[in-house]
Amino acid sequence: MSSNTAAIAPMKTPAVGPGAAAAVPCHHCGLDCRDLVLRSAEQRFCCQGCRTVYELLIENGLGDFYRLGQSAGMQFQRPEATAQFSYLDEAALRSRLVQFDSEKLTRITFRVPAIHCVACIWLLENLPRINPAFHEARVNFARKEVALAFDPRRLKLGDVVALLGALGYPPDLRFDDLDRAPASPIGRRLWLQLGIAGFAFGNIMLFSLPGYFGLDSFSGPMFSQIFGWFSFALALPVFVFSAADYWRSAWTGLRQRQLTIEVPIALGLIAIFIRSLFEIITGLGEGYFDSLTGLMFFLLIGRMFQQKTYDRLSFERDYKSFFPLAVTRLRRGGMESWSNGAVGAKDNRSERSNAPTLPHASREERVSLSQLAVGDQLVIRNGELIPADAKLRSGPALIDYSFVTGESDPVACPAGALLFAGGRQMGGAIEVEMTRAVNQSYLTSLWNQAAFQKDDSGTLDTVINRFSRRFTFNVVGIAVVAAIWWLAAGDPARAGKAFVSVLIVACPCALALATPFALGTALRMLGRRQMFLKSPTVIENLARVDAIVFDKTGTLTSTGAGAVRFVGHPLSEIEERWLYSLTRHSTHPYAVRIGEVIAHDFFPEAVRSFLETPGQGMEAQISGREIWMGSAAWLASRNVAAESGKLEQGSEVHVAIDGRYRGKFVLGGALRPETDRMIQALGSCYELALLSGDNPRERERMAGLLGKSADLQFNQSPLNKLEFIHNLQRSGRRVLMVGDGLNDAGALKQSDVGLAVVEEVGAFSPASDGIVAASTVPQLAALLRYAQSVVRVVKAGLAISAAYNLVGLALAVQGLLSPVFCAVFMPLSSITVVLFSSGMATWLARRILPQPGGAGQ
């Protein structure tokens, strides 16, 4: 055993040649110490972090950590500065994180993904040794959580998180699943009910078996009477407590005059109970308490399994948190607002203070919503979504809240005002600081608002809901009819049995579960591959589509790749800087592309009265000059004649400064990779069409691509795109529109399924039914095939449950099924349907769709 009283002599010997050091594993985390070899008490460490943890442990007499698991420590990413977590101590956030708070004791539970072995449990549970302010630390290995209780007077929350980070176990501070209710109290109740039901069922079997073996032959009716009463005494708690949930939901259902699934089961229980009581009182027999408690026992086991499968399925990332929007974030560390050019970058990685000014472009980073935290500074450009409630720092804020409140006229906000999540910035780029964490489920729910809902009368879900509402009514009807039938046939025992088993065996939950589970899993599978659909019904519509309409720019062609040339008198440096500042404010693919080309580290100029008209162009005043960029037709309408040079290959963006024509940018539209293969695959079974707002220059290239039968339309304004789709639909076609969602929002809304193609852009059009990353467009054929197969899985699930119900009811009506058998059979059926539908959806995704992340740029 490593002697744990070794004196620590931290002596830093310089690295002993890279060769010798390479072979030595770090004592703490086991990785090879490549560049730097630090020594402490004749152990070698690969980095500063590992050594500090080693010394920390030895100081507090926790040397056994290394005895428990060889080099079980965690490899060190980068030690977080403690100031970093000070924001955790804000009252609002702290109250959401902490479970129990008093002035002497705070209880909090952290998710620590780094827990992986027995030594981690030992280390985390010995925190009181390291810092006496901790009262207690308990690890839950399965959920990788550690529950801490500490004295808030002597230890701040920020320090706790920092200490955990220092030990190599950084807590995962993801805020959006904070409001997931802790599961434990309900779980316990179910365990209790199940335990009592099991206890009663086992012991009542003892009292009912003699009845089976002919009790009265030897010791007279006295015993059967007493055994009957004992069974009754044992069955009472089960009837009252274990079945409590069924009574409650049946009662609430009845109060709203709506028959829920639990009603037939509750009826069955009452029937058995009364019949048994009657038999015992009159001394006819021992009653059926064994089947009553058996029934409860197996129902509760079924419910336990269902709850476990739901937890497991929902424990993975909830599909709502895949919102595939990207936002520009300024580097942390008290960044001055970039718009007024002052620079004081203090990058926290290197402690150097007066760092030279970083090139402007590197101070911005594109991050997905899930990585945002409170206190981040974001740049919101024209048309981009405000991801979370934020304080306006600078820039002309003109917020369109149509997405949230529905009324369309935008709201102007002064600097420092609070902007709400879901608003869209119209006009120039603004800079905001987040005051609340991103709540992705809120954003998705906004998107699913009724305003943008397409009528989904025909979808499977609505059909099932209508049917299941009547299902309970039918079941009770069948039960009564069966009972009457057997009573008429003069067999009351069989009537009772038939009545009860019909009520119990019928299981609508299989019907209700097949669709949500299959589609829910499918959504998650697609979400992981950056094809994000709004709601499950979109998958069904996708499966029924038979005509596809493409938008050219941004969908088939990728603007990001083509070459950009300026035709006309070469621009001066000042002019390029002006144009660059202008393009920074727009999310239009052309503007972004041009901005990238002419960027070469300019400071962006302050831009005033920025205005972008979708599909035409944008204008603004920069340092006193009026600058227009847009299509030739738009400039002509402002009587600026565009020089009609020869027709260039690719699309053009014309520039005019102070009303004088200056020249035009020509962007080559390169086709996306494998688009041709995708078109052939789709061409065979779908009618294809192309709508483009561009000039018809690319007609013959597109015709060659899409084939002769495709209908190509050019110079389409958003309005005629809408009409085109309307005519297609009137001719009986179900239309899928694939576009970049900027200037064809109306068309997307009109089509049966509208897919908006997004390329690292925050722009977001609520009218679309789904957002697809640009890189996944070539896999459109796979997406459609997957949608069709998932719908087949749903139909198969429904078929299974329908078959189960038919067989079950048929047997039950004849009184062949004993209630206990039904109790086993019924939860079994719903579990099989659940596992079948979610399992098949996952398996199909793995077979048809590309690997997640694999298809990234």
Next chain:
Amino acid sequence: MNLETFRYDNRIVRAFAIATIVWGIVGMLAGLLAALQLFWPGANFDLAYTTFGRVRPLHTNAVVFAFVGNAMFMGIYYSLQRLCKARMFSDRLSWANFWGWQGIIVAAAVTLLSGFTTSKEYAELEWPIDIAIAVVWVIFTINLLGTIVKRREKHMYVAIWFYIATAITVAVLHIGNSIAMPAGWLKSYPVYAGVQDALVQWWYAHNAVAFFLTTPFLGLMYYFLPKAAERPVFSYRLSIIHFWGLIFLYIWAGPHHLLYTALPDWAQSLGMVFSVMLVAPSWGGMLNGLLTLRGAWHKVREEPMLKFMVVALTAYGMATLEGPLLSIKSVNALSHYTDWTVAHVHTGALGWNGFLAFSMLYWLFPKLWNTKLYSVKLANWHFWIAILGMMFYIVPMYWSGVTQGLMWKEFTSDGFLQYPNFLETVLQLVPMYGLRAVGGSLYIVGVLFMVFNLWQTARAGQFVPDVEAQAVPLRSQPAHVESGPIYKHRWLESRVVLFTVLSLVAILIGGAVEIIPLYLIKSNVPTIASVKPYTPLEVLGRDLYIREGCVGCHSQMIRPFRSETERYGEYSKAGEFVYDHPFLWGSKRTGPDLHRIGGKYADAWHFNHMEDPRTMSPGSLMPRYAWLLTQKLDTNSLPARISALRKVGVPYEVGYEQGQAQQDLAAQAAKIVTNLKQGSVESAADREIIALIAYLQRLGTDIKAVAPPAAQAATSTVNQP
């Protein structure tokens, strides 16, 4: 925030460890002696104190309560402190428990060998010792629960639940089965009679096996196996389900020891069904243990402790599968009263309890003496010799069990018994009994290896009396304050459940107190008119039968099979045993069933047979009881016994024991002496043999008597054996 330091008590563990080894050897030697006596009657040394009848109960009590009992205490005292992160509740109680238990063992050894026994298997000890056992057991329970209450680890590991179940259930069982009416300092008669006594005895005996040999050892397995394998148990949730499944239903499995006896048919079937159901929880435990070694099997090669543990678990699995199969009526018809049962018992005892105790000792000694095991090679030698010993024990027993069972049942083609004389079946088994003795001695040799090994380990190491440890005390605050509607509902609900449980308990106690006296006297077992209480001489004779432990080899229960009615006579009815306090049905037929022996042989035959069995039936394995012919019958204890019997329900007239009983005794004795004289045998009337002959001649005759004579010694014709 205080980090308390405290010390674990290792002295008590060492004390129990040493006691385990000592009594283990004593118990096994007694077993070896009994095994020798079974094929070589000379080994009885013709002394009252060393005959098989008294050595067998000594062996069972020594192994079950001394060896396994001490091993259990050793394991519990070691693991409980570590699991609760607290020293034992009170050292004084610990040592009271230790010394009390060793005192009881010594007392048991002395009383059993001198013939003071209640004849009820695994509960042979007389009533003063029973009370002592109850007191010591309560001390242990207080110590156990006290430690749990002041524990520093919130979660109670599953092993602790097994210890609690053991403590509580054994207390209830022991008290339930030991209710007896004392008729002297070392003599008592159980309150129940015949069929009822049988059911209570086997409800106790099976659950003694369950809650003394299985539940605590499962708890020890759940602690020591993960510690030795350094692996968490395979599935902790399975162990929880396994525990509660076992506890809720184990209590009902008693009747499978009485299949095809006079027990009511539905009770037998009930016992059978529940025993078969018990395979599930038992195998749950075994699989959970064995699968814990997933990925750690290489350790089993090096670590002797794990070798023993694995074989222990496998033997547990075998025994708990064989048990339920044996309790199926059709299998039981063959195996009951044969050596197959002995094989089943020893698979469990030698395999499960023995091997697990050895594995604990091999793991604890290096820890207690803070050193390495003296010799791993020697431990491996012990392992292989012990397995060999076990095989040499069990296989011959299976072999003889099946042979016996089949020979008893075999008929010739024309419908007569193939082996009418019981002796023919016994002679067939002598070689197997010999092999069994070889197996037993190998097992003991293995134990001696272990003793030497552990002795050297202790000498090499340095005993660590108190191990220091640190832990955070449990805080009393609630985990999270509940408020609002949930809290009110929760408060009400906890009250309701608590209320129902308490009311159920109240009803049961009330019912029990009120019902018992009412039904105790008026037994609704259909009494047979002609069955009368025993005469005073027969009562004393019966007590001699109990004293000499005849029930160890002879049963008094003829089962309703043609093979048995052909061999013994009319099958035994429940009504015949209403005055049998205690019941003497027995559970092993090394010798023939005696329930219809009355009147089958002449008094003289019995006289000579008891003096030297081999004279009357050559080759018999029965020991000689020469001292019965010489020792005087103690009649002055008769009044106390008659009044005690009357209290437990035997209808002797009031005042019968003042004078009338002695006269009847003298008259009956005189008649027997005259019979002996006809058979040319001389004997005084006051010898013990006379009482024994009176009892033997009375056995099973009541049912044939037409006219109910007061006291009758039929001199039936002697039919040749």
Next chain:
Amino acid sequence: MNVLFILIPLSILLATCFLWAFIWAVRSGQYDDTQTPSMRVLLDDAPVAVPKESFDSKPNQTST
């Protein structure tokens, strides 16, 4: 067979005590986490150096 009037109540009494123990255990949160306890049991402290006690010859003298 009236001994059952003692056996059955006694057994039910015993079983009910265990039922109450089960209810107490579930309610007091013993089974909230059903995996970590099996690992925590492996973690008791290494033997800390304790003042060596001279090898006492009397194996079972009563300690205070």
